Amino acid sequence: MRIEVSFYGFVRDLVNTSKFVIDTSDKTTLRELLDLAAQRHGEKLRERLLSAKGDLAPNVQIFVGEHATTSLDEPIDHGHDLCTGVKVFVLSATAGG
């Protein structure tokens, strides 16, 4: 399966190109995908995306196709797409007042 991962937002300092493509098995989970990304772009990326406990940081939203995902540990594969797009949004904390 081919997965196209796009990064958006406050992650660009770590992932200078916003996209990368991986060919991998259809059992790959998001966590494994993020591991791969961290191998490629450095451990800082993992720290930005995950909490110390390994959960998704609250300012990170990930979409597989059109669907927002909450679980890192389920396979990404939708079963039918030849190429699955994964979008990783890292929102910035903003100030108000």
Next chain:
Amino acid sequence: MRYGMVIDLKKCIGCTGCALVCKTENATPPGILWLRVVKQESGKYPQVRRVSVPLQCMHCAEPPCLEVCPTGATFQHPNGIVDIDAEQCVGCRYCMMACPYDQRFFLSAERTYFPGHTTPFEQAGYQRHQAGVVSKCNFCTPRLNRGLEPACVANCMSRARTFGDLDEPNSEVSKLIRDRGGYQLYPELGTNPSIYYLPP
């Protein structure tokens, strides 16, 4: 029929919105505020009261300004509004001395708000004012003619102002004056103002 206004000092917050909506409605030039708000303080710390009191032409039933006008420029409409015919005003300013409420204003020279620059708003509006004459609040007579309330009444952001017919005992203004103890400023002068205040 006698137009009058009730200003509820309990509601008024002294924001000066009335002074400025008057300015935009009537395009009065710099230095001329037909309506202003004064602060009156009483008592000693810590028992203190500070009250905002809006002031404008009182449209007196017995206007002292009218008596002293040598040209007849100051006149009274049948509805009670005291007005000035700018064409007849010669700028002698006797009326200003006669007004016990200090609510008449003399435009000595045409000026704009930004020195050396006339904004499009002023270009459009200042034709209504000429130097060398006295002007003042006319209860927004042009608005009344269009069936609208005076601008200061329509805009007041604490809804402290009520406008209506003082001669009509069931009008809102008459009722407020009766029920809430409305009073006039300097009643002892016998001017019988058309503006009443409700106690703070």
Next chain:
Amino acid sequence: MQTENVQEDLWIPTTCGLCYSVCALKVHRVNGTVIKIEGNPESSTNRGRLCPRGVSGIMALYDPNRVNVPLKRTNPKKGLDVDPGWKEITWEEAIDTIAARLRKIRHDDPRKLLMTGTVTTQDEVPFARFFTMAFGTPNGWNSGAGNHCGTAEHLYGALLHASWAKQPDSDHCRYLLNFGSGVGSGSYYTVTGMAQRIAEARLRGMKHVAVDPFLSPSAEKADEWIPIRPGTDAAFALAMLHVLVHELKVCDADYLKHHTNGPYLIGDDGLYLRDETEKVPLIWDPVDGAAKPFHSPEIKDFALEGVYAVDGASARPAFTVLKEHLTPFTPEWAEPITTVSAATIRRVAKEFAEEARIGSTVVIDGKVLPYRPVAVMYFKGAQGHKNALLSCMALELLTEIVGSSNVPGGLLGMNSCSLGYPETGQPSWIPKADRDGLMITGYWPTFPPPYPPKEVRATETIDLRGLIPTCPGSSGALPVVMADPKRFGVPYQIEMNLQLGSNYLMTFANPEAVARAFQDVFQVSFALFLDESTYLSDIVLPAASYLERLSHTADWMSSNSAVGEWCYHVRQPVVDPIAERRSVCEVLLELVERLEMREEFYAFINLLLKLKEPYALDPTRRYSWSEIVDHRYKSLFGEARGLEWFKKHGVLKWPKQAEEVYWKPSSTARVPIYFEWFKSLGEKVKAQADEIGIPLDTSAFQPLPEWRPCRAHEENSPGYDFHAIYYKLPMQTFSGTYDNPWLDEVCQTNPFAYGVAINAAAARLKGIEEGDWIEITSVSTGHTIRGRAALTEGIHPEVIAIAGCGGHWSKYLPIANQEGKGLCFEWLMPVGLDNVDIPSLTQDSCVKVRVAKAKEQT
């Protein structure tokens, strides 16, 4: 305008942009000229009325001192008084220069970009945030409000009311206890609507008690004014709490049991007792004599008082811990701190308790709801201090203890709950509970909401918000970190600032220190005026004002009134932008194309504006700003309610339902009266700060309130015998309206607007008479500012009060920059973490000063 040459006579619906209230307008245009701005009676936000600022917008539109063309600086030297040597350039040159800089920074390290905005550009700031997010920087800062921001107050808005701001229920409240907020008097949220609603409440007999060092515009309208020493409001509130729970034995037990964490069991370590399996907090059921998970369906009753043994450990309900904690805080304890007599505090507490009518109900829309007609309001006055977090906590607990939170008559979140437009169900947000049963906001205008607590990390932002995730508003740390990022472990320097209308030099603290933090930054300003902060700019772009631009307005939660109707407006140009002025959003869209970041930018717009098919933006084509606005409206309100509909009608409205306004009784989300997580969060902040090597006093991260002295209470240099405070005026917004000649004219009729309020007796002891020029010197900064004395009986004898944010010095603001046009309070305030409440990063805006009659009296 009754001339014969009228070719055009139009009334155009739009919104005001001169403060954060966003009132609905009808603008009268005749032959192309704006001749009148009125409130739009169709909107319940301001009900057809306007404040003095609102009616005066014409003069800001046509002010010849407005920026009309792009400018670049020619003088490489930067400083507070250094003339930039402006040179006119074309838009093309400006955009080329900016795009080249941005491209380089984005490639190098996007975090080096900062965006500073303000609340009067709050329609543009969110869009600029999409830009900065897509760009890849975490740094956005609302500096325009700066020191004037609610900060800690907003934090409790999130934790207790699911809203950014709150209001008393003006329809039903009978007792308003107001600690230094301007509610009803011409400042604070939905200012024009609230002025009307509070005036009506006064008439129907609501008692308003103002606790304030100064007989402020709001306190003037109170039934009772209680002068208090600045920064001691928490002591007053703690003593009231003591009287309520210990002397009067008053609390709303039913509310505390079902809507707060009052029954949660607290162990000796100060943390919740949790059950073994689910790890959720336990409560004590006194009927069964057993501890149970807080959400257990088996609970027969909740214990609020007592000490219980759970698995061999002793535990007390949070309410009991609070009650014991309040034991020492008697009115006698508070008297010497606050200068308010113990008898007065006791009387106010008794009035408050009686008027809360605990147990009573009222029927609204056919629903039986608790009726608690008392509200405690506070804003900058009480919270703008070094003890902000714990002070606000004490003030908020008054509301919680008597159960007057988000019920009829009480304190209402400004739109905590939205069930949406009936035809589409949008926008929709509802507070919900987390695993511990505590409330998470349904909607939060900045990101992320303060609860659940965020992980504490080494700070990656330039304002310490990673390290201190409890800061909800304008961070008091930004200039401190910016001046020396390495020291705070921030691995980059800010190189560029996109400045959206914030005059941060005058709204933060000591302008000299703030200028030092910004002077090496390449600054691009979208500016209405060449104000003080643009002295540090490299490029100034002429911005379209609110009367010249389009937006789907600042449709955030706090621009809708708390009661009445939902109102969504449009902001549309009532004249074409004058000269070369341009809308910020349009310029940003152009920069997006130049930087080739359209795909990422649109992705953020779709995500954050929740644009779904068919309204999602398609990155293969370019959209205009008005198309994006159209998509936004249609996605919320349906195909028939697009931009064209809004331009014509101005406002879309529908009635609020009782369960939206008074949402608490039907909500399962509890709120804390014991802030358990503050304690462990503080420990994490401390550990992280130690690791970075910065000394940080985290002792205020506590679960229960205290009063702690501020810096001004302890700085006692001889001769520095006054506290200086500032307050807001109904006729100015921050520093941004001071060049308006109409507002200037009315300010000159009010001795307090431009002068310095000082107690008459205290002044005379110093030989100061009405109208004298006086000099005010700060013990903290050493700076001296000058103004005219306005003697009054209506101020605490230890205090001087300065209104608004005047004292401009830019030579390009000829009306505002004259001496005597107000004072810039910020000269008195130091920049530094020792002047900041660490958990909320609130600045202390109360300063010890020396006051003397000036030698020169002209």
